[in-house]
Amino acid sequence: MNRILSVFLILLTAALYGQQGPYYQQQAKYKMEIDVDAANFTYKGKQSLSYTNNSPDELKVVYFHLYWNAFRAGSMMDQRVQNQIPNGDSRLQQNGVSRLAGIPEEQAGAQNIHWIKQGGKSLKFEVQETIMKVVLADPIKPGATTQFTMEWDAVIPMQIRRSGRNNREGIDMTMTQWFPKIAEYDYDGWATFDYIGREFHAPFSDFDVQIKIDKDYVIGAGGTLLNPGEVKGYVPGANVKSSADGKATWKWSAKNLLDFAWAADRDYTVEQFTVLGGPEVTYVYQKSEKTAFWEQSKPHITKFFQIMNATFGPYQYPTYSFVQGGDGGMEYGMTTMILGEHRSLESLVGLMVHEGAHMWFQHMLATNESMSPWMDEGFTSYAETLVMSQLFPPKEPQPNPFVGSLRGYANFTKTGKEEPAVYLADHHDDGRAYSIASYVKGETFLVQLGYIVGEPTLKLIMKEYFNQWKMKHSTGRDFMHIAQKLSGMDLKWFYHYWINTTKTIDYAVKNVQYDVSSTTITLQNKGQVPMPIDFSILTRDNTVINYHIPMNMTREWKKNDIYGSFATLPYWPWTQNEYTFTVPFTKEQIAALGIDFSQRLADINLEDNTVEVK
Known part of the structure; x- marks a missing residue:
């Protein structure tokens, strides 16, 4: 093989199998003027978008x-939805029929692009379902x-999933994912997943949005309202400014967000309070007996932000x-x-905590989250469980909040x-399977990680993850890099088993042999996922x-945990059955005696994990 060919093969191999290059993220700045026809549930939009390509690639097309x-x-x-009935999202179907199939034409969603230009030059575009x-x-x-620059008009759809007109609690307009939004471009290329009803992804962007709407409407949104004294609801006795057509203009600003969303209703009440060390919180909802728990939720939401700031990292906005709206x-x-009407304070706060933790x-x-929903929904569910266990402690003691x-x-x-x-x-074939894979397995991923490395180390991992990756686009690989570095362990095997397979954990106490001065115990791995094992003895004096029985694949052993000190035994090779x-x-x-008194191990059969000695 000659030298030139050798160099070529080396470069080709590096290109195909090399690690990702230096991190970058794209930047977008939106400036919008929106004119809403509330009576007909339509609006007209003008948008100027400044887009910076921070990637090493030349871009010849863009997607919205x-x-x-x-x-x-x-x-x-x-x-x-029709293909998944009855195993899909229940909100999208009714009596075995897709709710989308029954949308009247005049209430069907539409974003009609009139034109788009780049630097004043008209551009060719093709609309492919929900991608342009x-x-x-x-x-x-x-x-x-x-x-x-672009202009478009839109029909606000019948409220079925997240967006739309006249939700079931009587909110006029829930304006989410409502404008032509440029897709994210990163190392994996353009994120152009069609919208099927689940998750989203977008570049960090700045927003300057002016919304012109009937002056009797109140708007709730994510961002900073720049003219609260000129619109309804935010300043007592405000002098609402309206134009000749009876409309007021709302001016909103937001920096470094993935999205700008808003909702509008004539019967909204606005309430605000400030969290010490946290954000100014605004409640926008229809105040009535049905929404009485909103007022009671305020001290709990204050504690929520304080717990999240202390546990994971400080809120950045x-x-x-x-805002009351959606489905x-x-x-x-x-x-x-969020829907505003709840049967209990805990129900309302639980929903606020979950969505806020997002x-x-x-x-x-x-x-x-279109590619790795478990990292969003699952980590959020972990935070929700952790926070709710402190806001609403269980009546009966539990070994951990995640049981x-x-x-x-x-x-x-x-x-x-x-x-x-x-x-x-x-792309999950079953709605419940999606929920378990994304919410529950994502949550228990962190529970299992805490079991393997110890809870003190897990806390360090979560904080360092936030410190390194806040306001960036992180991946599972980025998270695992931090987890391995701080724990000193090899954890690739765990990631593979828990995320890429449906193999399960099932350990058992197979045999106990009592001798004159000691007891000999045999454990068995009956499952397909190997794990280190925590084992405990409860003596008769309580x-x-x-x-702790390490597993050799981790290479380093757990040093400490919150469930008491432990003695470390020789490791258990993952290939060894007993x-x-x-x-x-x-x-x-x-x-x-038994396996995992803390009940953190996701063992699918607990009946053979402990032995009561009589």
Whole structure:
């Protein structure tokens, strides 16, 4: 082989298999003028977009999301719902029929692009369902900034999923994913997933938005309202400025967000309070007996922000709004759209906590949730469980806050419907399987990680993850790099098993042999996922003696945990089916023994994990 060919093969191999290059992220700045025809549920839009290409690639095309095109009969979302009945999202179907199929034409969503220009030059574009492909007049070179302008009109769709008119609680307009939004471009290329009803992804952007609407409307949004004294609801006795057509103009600003969302209703009440060390919080909702829990929720939401700031990292924005709207709960930049009527305070706060926690794991740590929903929904669910256990402590003591989630996961594995968490968000074949893979397995991923490395180390990992990746687009690889570095362990095996497969954990106490001065115990791995094992002895004087059995694949062993000190035994090779060890306690001294007294291990069968000594 000659020298030139050798060099070529080396470079080719590096190109194909080399690591990702230096991190970059694109930058977008929107300036919009929106004129709403509230009576007909339509609006006209003008948009100027400054887009900076920070990638090393020259861009010859760009893509925009047109989410509202999904809200019509025959759309891809409608087709997906029909194909998934009865195992899809229950909110998208009724009596075994897709709700999208029954949308009247005049209430079907539409984003009609009149034109788009680049630097004044008209561009060719093609609308492919919810994606618009735009061929550029001038390629955007690395490091260059270009200007797009466009005009469009839109029909606000019938409220079915997140966006739309007249939701079931009587909110006039929930304006989410409502404008032509440029897609994210990163190392993996353009993120142009069609909107099928689940997750989103976008570049960090600045927003300057002016919304012209009937002066009797109140708007709740994610961002800073620049003219509160000129519009209804925010300043007592405000002198609402209106034009000759009876409309007021709302001026909003937001920096470094993934999205700008808003909702409008004539019956909204606005309430605000400030969290010490946190944001100014705004509630925008219809105040009535049905929404009485909103007032009671304020001290809990104050504690929520304080716990999140202390546990994961400080909130990075000046404001946050909880706005009544949508079809359940959905997070957007600096705001959440939630249903306002709840049967209990805990129900309302739980929804607020979950959606608010998304600001950490979807917006400040901006993972691509279309590709890795478990990193957003799962980490958010972990935070929700942790926070809610402090806001509403359980009546009966539990070994840890995550017992319910672990049992829910274990029960679902027995249905045979589990699907790997690695699946793309919209490509799960069963709605419940999506929920388990994304919410529950993502949550229990962190629970298992805490079990492996120890809770003190997990806390360090979560904080360092936030410190390194806040206001950036992180991936599972980025998270695992930090986890391995701070724990000193090899954790790739764990990531693979938990995210890429549906294999399960199932350990058992196989045999206990009592001797004159000791007891010999044999454990068995009956599952497909190897794990280190925490084992405990409960003596008859109620003392707990803990042992840790490392697994050789981690290479380093757990140093500490919050469930008491422990003695470390020789490691258990992951290929070995059984493990035998001896403890210096007799049968007369032991009340019980077993695997994982903390109940953090996601073992699918707990019945053979402990032995009560009689």
